[in-house]
Amino acid sequence: MAQMNLLQAINNALDIAMSENDRTLCFGEDVGHFGGVFRATSGLQEKHGKARCFNTPLVEQGIIGFANGLAAQGSVPIAEIQFADYIFPAFDQIVNETAKFRYRSGNQFNVGNLTIRTPYGGGIAGGLYHSQSPEAYFAHTPGLKVVVPRNPYQAKGLLLAAIRDKNPVIFFEPKRLYRASVGEVPEEDYQLPLGKAEVVKEGKDITLLAWGAQMEIIEKAADLAEKSGISCEVIDLRSILPWDVDTVSASVIKTGRLLINQEAPLTNGFASEIAATIQDECFLHLESPIERVCGMDTPYPLALEKEYVADHLKVFEAIKRSVNF
Amino acid sequence: MAQMNLLQAINNALDIAMSENDRTLCFGEDVGHFGGVFRATSGLQEKHGKARCFNTPLVEQGIIGFANGLAAQGSVPIAEIQFADYIFPAFDQIVNETAKFRYRSGNQFNVGNLTIRTPYGGGIAGGLYHSQSPEAYFAHTPGLKVVVPRNPYQAKGLLLAAIRDKNPVIFFEPKRLYRASVGEVPEEDYQLPLGKAEVVKEGKDITLLAWGAQMEIIEKAADLAEKSGISCEVIDLRSILPWDVDTVSASVIKTGRLLINQEAPLTNGFASEIAATIQDECFLHLESPIERVCGMDTPYPLALEKEYVADHLKVFEAIKRSVNF
Amino acid sequence: MNRDEYKQGLDVHTPVFIDGHSVEIPVLKILNHDGTVFPGAELPEINQELAVKIYQSFVFHRVLDERMVASQRQGRLSFYLTALGEEATTIGGTAGLKPQDMIMAQYREQGALIFRGFSLENFMNQMFSNEKDLGKGRQMPIHYGSNDLNYMTVSSPLATQIPQASGYAYGQKLQGLDAVTLCYFGEGAASEGDFHAGLNMAAVHNAPVIFFCRNNGYAISTPSDEQFRGNGIASRGVGYGIKTIRVDGNDVLAVLKATQVARDYAVKEHKPVLIEGMTYRLGAHSTSDDPTGYRTREEEDKWQKNDPVLRMKKWMEANNWWDDSQENELKEQYKEKILAAVKVAEKIDKPPVEDLITDVYDIPTPQLTRQLNELKEHIKKYPYAYPFTAGRIK
Amino acid sequence: MNRDEYKQGLDVHTPVFIDGHSVEIPVLKILNHDGTVFPGAELPEINQELAVKIYQSFVFHRVLDERMVASQRQGRLSFYLTALGEEATTIGGTAGLKPQDMIMAQYREQGALIFRGFSLENFMNQMFSNEKDLGKGRQMPIHYGSNDLNYMTVSSPLATQIPQASGYAYGQKLQGLDAVTLCYFGEGAASEGDFHAGLNMAAVHNAPVIFFCRNNGYAISTPSDEQFRGNGIASRGVGYGIKTIRVDGNDVLAVLKATQVARDYAVKEHKPVLIEGMTYRLGAHSTSDDPTGYRTREEEDKWQKNDPVLRMKKWMEANNWWDDSQENELKEQYKEKILAAVKVAEKIDKPPVEDLITDVYDIPTPQLTRQLNELKEHIKKYPYAYPFTAGRIK
Numbered sequence A, B: 001m002a003q004m005n006l007l008q009a010i011n012n013a014l015d016i017a018m019s020e021n022d023r024t025l026c027f028g029e030d031v032g033h034f035g036g037v038f039r040a041t042s043g044l045q046e047k048h049g050k051a052r053c054f055n056t057p058l059v060e061q062g063i064i065g066f067a068n069g070l071a072a073q074g075s076v077p078i079a080e081i082q083f084a085d086y087i088f089p090a091f092d093q094i095v096n097e098t099a100k101f102r103y104r105s106g107n108q109f110n111v112g113n114l115t116i117r118t119p120y121g122g123g124i125a126g127g128l129y130h131s132q133s134p135e136a137y138f139a140h141t142p143g144l145k146v147v148v149p150r151n152p153y154q155a156k157g158l159l160l161a162a163i164r165d166k167n168p169v170i171f172f173e174p175k176r177l178y179r180a181s182v183g184e185v186p187e188e189d190y191q192l193p194l195g196k197a198e199v200v201k202e203g204k205d206i207t208l209l210a211w212g213a214q215m216e217i218i219e220k221a222a223d224l225a226e227k228s229g230i231s232c233e234v235i236d237l238r239s240i241l242p243w244d245v246d247t248v249s250a251s252v253i254k255t256g257r258l259l260i261n262q263e264a265p266l267t268n269g270f271a272s273e274i275a276a277t278i279q280d281e282c283f284l285h286l287e288s289p290i291e292r293v294c295g296m297d298t299p300y301p302l303a304l305e306k307e308y309v310a311d312h313l314k315v316f317e318a319i320k321r322s323v324n325f
Numbered sequence C, D: 001m002n003r004d005e006y007k008q009g010l011d012v013h014t015p016v017f018i019d020g021h022s023v024e025i026p027v028l029k030i031l032n033h034d035g036t037v038f039p040g041a042e043l044p045e046i047n048q049e050l051a052v053k054i055y056q057s058f059v060f061h062r063v064l065d066e067r068m069v070a071s072q073r074q075g076r077l078s079f080y081l082t083a084l085g086e087e088a089t090t091i092g093g094t095a096g097l098k099p100q101d102m103i104m105a106q107y108r109e110q111g112a113l114i115f116r117g118f119s120l121e122n123f124m125n126q127m128f129s130n131e132k133d134l135g136k137g138r139q140m141p142i143h144y145g146s147n148d149l150n151y152m153t154v155s156s157p158l159a160t161q162i163p164q165a166s167g168y169a170y171g172q173k174l175q176g177l178d179a180v181t182l183c184y185f186g187e188g189a190a191s192e193g194d195f196h197a198g199l200n201m202a203a204v205h206n207a208p209v210i211f212f213c214r215n216n217g218y219a220i221s222t223p224s225d226e227q228f229r230g231n232g233i234a235s236r237g238v239g240y241g242i243k244t245i246r247v248d249g250n251d252v253l254a255v256l257k258a259t260q261v262a263r264d265y266a267v268k269e270h271k272p273v274l275i276e277g278m279t280y281r282l283g284a285h286s287t288s289d290d291p292t293g294y295r296t297r298e299e300e301d302k303w304q305k306n307d308p309v310l311r312m313k314k315w316m317e318a319n320n321w322w323d324d325s326q327e328n329e330l331k332e333q334y335k336e337k338i339l340a341a342v343k344v345a346e347k348i349d350k351p352p353v354e355d356l357i358t359d360v361y362d363i364p365t366p367q368l369t370r371q372l373n374e375l376k377e378h379i380k381k382y383p384y385a386y387p388f389t390a391g392r393i394k
């Protein structure tokens, strides 16, 4: 075990992946010598060579197109998009190509080896173009897997699983936790399962569900609620696609209430899918409407970031609303 | 009044818009002399000149980028994307630029004059790349309006409203109805409101909600249900963004049941948003879970299209499930 | 190119603009219209066996295109797309490769598959999207793919294969393979952002990819002068620092030569090459299109006279490698085989209902399995509504 | 270019490749390093008044950059980005325009705004995202915009403004205005698909747009030889059939001349022009960056000696239009003004909470109004948690 921050955990996972398989590559804008603008790929070029860890030209559609080709060829590309806000020029390559590659060829070809890493989310005074949480845009796309870790331990285990998974995975990294989140991480190799949520804390009055950086928000709100005598079950969804309906349903059947906290804007975010599914799965068990505490339906602001975000106080209010319904 | 099919209604709306304002332009791949691969812009170049109705190079990100610039300049661009399946290369221009243009500039600049027209949907043996219904990808994007007409009358009135609206609008045209849907359409100018759903048929046992080409599916299912003694209220959502929560809620409060039918895959489609909102708005009125009858979570198939689609029989079964819950 | 290098351009003190005229682009021609070889021309590596194989591929291609258009007209097939007039770009290009080279095509490159020996059954099963289709009946007709033949499954979104080809080739290089990737695309598709991305990335990362632009003058109804204003597509290669060659795309020997030389260079130098084949789409864009609305008969006639197949035939005849009776016999034979294959393929079952959910992921997710099970229950209730699959559901 | 025209290239019968060396790109230079004009050089239209205005803009730019970096280091400002070393491309380029010309910039073009007279208050209010910011405090520092000055609000996603500029210019042309659009971008951004889209569309649709590439050698840490392998960005203009000129980007008179000539051409011929300004990003990419990790001191020193401001100063002094005492006085004056303005701006309130939902649409939707009302109720419950707005909610 070692103390690592989230960036170090990711760097460590990448290093393990590149060491075990010389067909594994890391690339993206400024990823090479510089080690990425957040330094997630720091040291990898020196250790694994310029051919396997390199800068690309500034063209996201090219990065993912190139990565799709490499994956189809049998290499194991790990492509970085510098900010999740800049993943959209690659949207066609991801949604029309990556996601449909295996299906359209009748499994003659696939890009299952592909992993796309990208820092997402707000809280860093980044304004509308350095703060987005675009997971829902990908969640409507069969063929992709989408994963979001909440801390260094999760990040390493989930990233290694993503790299080795035989399907393309988009791995969203909560950038406001890159250095802020520090924890014990095994130095050796391990994996955490994709498609499985984790019950982080058991409780009985209400289920609180989130993913990535919002986990600390709902944990904080749960603490507040406990002080008011409300017992919260806290779940980290971890995988957005495919998502773990069973774990969430089981919890809601137990608690009778569900609150979903999401950083992205409310409308058609992934919280919508969860609410739609759970109202169906748990209809007779729900004692109050499923609460969605989300970003507002606007671009991510700068000066008024504090007001905008789905913070622990808004979650706490919603918990009370739900319990007192 | 004249008999028009959906294409003629659109062509007529475009002609009216171009005639009333000489800063209105229509362009896209093959849109000029040829009149578009579906012939929606037929005759417009001859009538309004090559400068205002023209072919563009084959580059969707360029078409929308160019259109954004024109709109910011004060022109009124109506850009065509040849198939909605090919809108993704323009995703960044739409989601990061079009949608955020006014907001980010503090209303110093805007692209409110922009309209994007594109044929969407299946049922034409088009397989995974000529059948997609991507409205949900845009519904998560504040700043856009998203509209889907169900027939020629609606198409003309909504398209004229979209062109004149001071916000960017994506106008999805149900291509399987282009020639199949024929109806009476006023030859003169008229508009239908954006953001407003329409109750197409009143009923009392269950609310059936859809948009675009799926309207004929739920109407057919409603007929089947009526024969089994189930009275259906049928609503055309018409606008996906912003959507008319009030009309839908009022109906569900009355009927106690809601079924949403959507052509796109289930997970994180727009039906999810509706279900999530309505379970909250109408919690105490719902007598059964909100049903979503949608495409399967796969790319759109070819040979097995019939099996895949959210047809009237699947809707009918879900109606019975809901009523007998 | 290093920054200091390109900065050492001539200094000028009054404004001098460069433009399309600043670059002269020669056109490689080997075979004259009369079937003779141009004086001084360097022949590609070709012997009688290869020549006959190429020519037979031409004949098969023409018969296949002709028969499938007829089938479409008869309502047996939903869609087809011919490559009439530009067969030399695909057959000649593929003949210049080795079997282990990957081909990533746009959609009008059935010639490449024909040359590589894609079976008639495979063609038919794809077009009739039956359960024997290698692609499991999921894509529209003509979206072929073959892992065995190193021909990447075609995908409709244009130009997406271009940066993919760069990545594929980079992977081949890293593995140290004696293999390149050849990437076909139209002059229309070259307007997409992915073209820019793919060529630049290949140049920067030294990927052994041959970019082959079929410049056939049209993108559906859009003529190339409404597509771009540069000197064709070749002039762009200069901007990427990619070795570039323009060939007469209706001269199969020129195409073959260019591809052979390009392959050599790409493998040895680990660098990309751009080939622009100048040709003409003699037919409609597809069976959904009618070109009389956007171009003249005269223009078509002019190109009709520039037939790549006829040109090669004259050369073959001059070599005594081919004659009319051989040709007629072969045509009849192909025609019969194709007709028979159509009849077989259209009767083969659609894929089983399970194939709705396979290959979305390596293993279906729980959600997909549940959706499939619900669908099967539903089909059992309404078997008449789902005739293709109802009888086969257990 | 018409298809028949470009097909009339030379016929060759053995493979001839073209590449980066096939196009010679002259570099326009007017002012020598010693401040003398090159013999035979054609001066731009410039008089003492314009020269002084340009030079004063230089001085202001340097002081502003220097002061704002200091403010960022002091923790008063979250982010800043200098244009040290490449001021001639933005100030010289803007000086070659008319006020009605639209400028669509990338982000490192504060020089253009300075030249056009964006007020110090406007700069500060934007950087401190207070309620007087024209952009309502929604974007990170340096994302300026001014409707009054025809300077399009900057947006972070790179290259998106390039096809937009083509569209904007096309609209200007259709309206018959005496106006062009000038579009700035970096050599890194030129790798994006939007670059390809924008240049090609401008060429095909004859849009009067001046594309101005600031080739400053780096995109964050990525040197230009890992960005592309062609002969700079100018060599691409040829491929689009766009008139192209390369200038010494540190020679303000050359930049001015090129822009004046380009504007003339664009307005008269309704056609695009591409200018490549060869320069160097002397500072870090931004205050979040430290270039010592990816480039050498020697390289920086070399370019330090090629200072565009110093070069112009020598010319100004030779003309007796400027001297050191003027300069020192001006610098002091600017410094004081800027310090004072920082102090004012940082004390101005954040925008009101209502501005969270305005300008998403022309009129807030019912959903947005509801979300705002809920937020206000919430803030009233927890005023201490939202100190910027709590006090101002009614």
Ligand SMILES: Cc1ncc(C[n+]2csc(CCOP(=O)(O)OP(=O)(O)O)c2C)c(N)n1
Binding pocket: B029, B058, B060, B082, B086, B089, C108, C156, C157, C158, C185, C186, C187, C188, C189, C190, C214, C216, C218, C219, C220, C281, C285
């Ligand atoms: C991204 C995308 N946009 C639009 C289309 C529709 N489309 C199909 S073929 C075609 C024309 C392609 O022309 P070109 O690349 O010259 O190839 P050719 O048909 O001449 O072989 C168009 C616009 C598409 N398939 N993909």
Ligand SMILES: Cc1ncc(C[n+]2csc(CCOP(=O)(O)OP(=O)(O)O)c2C)c(N)n1
Binding pocket: A029, A058, A060, A082, A086, A089, D108, D156, D157, D158, D185, D186, D187, D188, D189, D190, D214, D216, D218, D219, D220, D281, D285
């Ligand atoms: C689409 C997109 N991708 C990535 C980024 C992150 N980014 C910001 S600036 C920059 C480098 C730009 O380099 P260049 O265009 O040469 O301009 P310069 O900074 O040299 O002025 C990058 C990669 C971005 N803003 N937008």
Ligand SMILES: [Mg+2]
Binding pocket: C186, C187, C188, C214, C215, C216, C217, C218, C219, C220
């Ligand atoms: Mg073509």
Ligand SMILES: [Mg+2]
Binding pocket: D186, D187, D188, D214, D215, D216, D217, D218, D219, D220, D281
């Ligand atoms: Mg740069």
